[in-house]
Amino acid sequence: MYSILMILSSATAWTQKDGSQRPTGFWAEEFVAPYEAFASAGVRTTIVTPHGKAAVVDALSLTPQANQGDAAKASALAASLDRHAAVLASPRRIDDIDLAGFDAVFVPGGHGPMQDLATDTDVGQLLGRALANSRQVVAAVCHGAASFLTVGDATGSAFRGRRLTAFTNAEETQVGLAANAPWLLEDRLRDAGASFDAGAPWSSHVVVDGNLVTGQNPASAAAAAQAVLDLLAARGEQQGSAR
Numbered sequence: 001m002y003s004i005l006m007i008l009s010s011a012t013a014w015t016q017k018d019g020s021q022r023p024t025g026f027w028a029e030e031f032v033a034p035y036e037a038f039a040s041a042g043v044r045t046t047i048v049t050p051h052g053k054a055a056v057v058d059a060l061s062l063t064p065q066a067n068q069g070d071a072a073k074a075s076a077l078a079a080s081l082d083r084h085a086a087v088l089a090s091p092r093r094i095d096d097i098d099l100a101g102f103d104a105v106f107v108p109g110g111h112g113p114m115q116d117l118a119t120d121t122d123v124g125q126l127l128g129r130a131l132a133n134s135r136q137v138v139a140a141v142c143h144g145a146a147s148f149l150t151v152g153d154a155t156g157s158a159f160r161g162r163r164l165t166a167f168t169n170a171e172e173t174q175v176g177l178a179a180n181a182p183w184l185l186e187d188r189l190r191d192a193g194a195s196f197d198a199g200a201p202w203s204s205h206v207v208v209d210g211n212l213v214t215g216q217n218p219a220s221a222a223a224a225a226q227a228v229l230d231l232l233a234a235r236g237e238q239q240g241s242a243r
Helices: 028-040 071-083 084-089 122-133 142-150 169-174 187-189 217-240
Strands: 004-007 011-015 021-023 044-049 102-107 137-141 206-209 213-217
Touching: 004 028, 004 122, 011 028, 021 102, 028 044, 028 071, 028 217, 071 084, 102 142, 102 217, 122 142, 137 217, 142 169, 142 187, 142 206, 142 217, 169 187, 206 217
Parallel strands: 004 044, 004 102, 102 137, 137 213
Antiparallel strands: 011 021, 206 213
């Protein structure tokens, strides 16, 4: 059975350029779709947050407006979060994790990661070790890629030259948040030397580069999770053939 470490933000507010605090958290679909896909595939998923604080959903992500006007989808997401309320309320601490016990690391988005995961050195060290291990997969969806910004050392970002995607400047502009954002994720990833691959706004777009899997936006969450499962399955087959 495979084992996946899922890193969630525990931030509840995102500090804006003007100093205001915008309520935030993790994005419902970006947690629910992968978590349930992994469970259906028989994968054990362990949830961690900075300091083991409760992971809180961005309430906006549970509205019909944020789900293409689909009230049934919004209700289904809320029901799923209710089922998983216990694990979200009591995650493990990132700094208590032994990465050797996991096959992959998966980071959902929402604007929460822009506040905490983007500056958390424990996250950066863990992701750096996983990225350097060809037997482990590193994956992020949407703003989850903000967690990449602390990965590296004095020589530069570990993501320099790697193909990846994340929530784009165009999408941030279209939701009306770019003007007051303290920084934009696409800009930061490009500045770090990543080869940023943007798909059409709001379309499902997943990039696989070696052991790195990234999804652009909420619509990409399920496909990113499937890409992780496909990589793990392919590696399992290769190991079986080598015996």
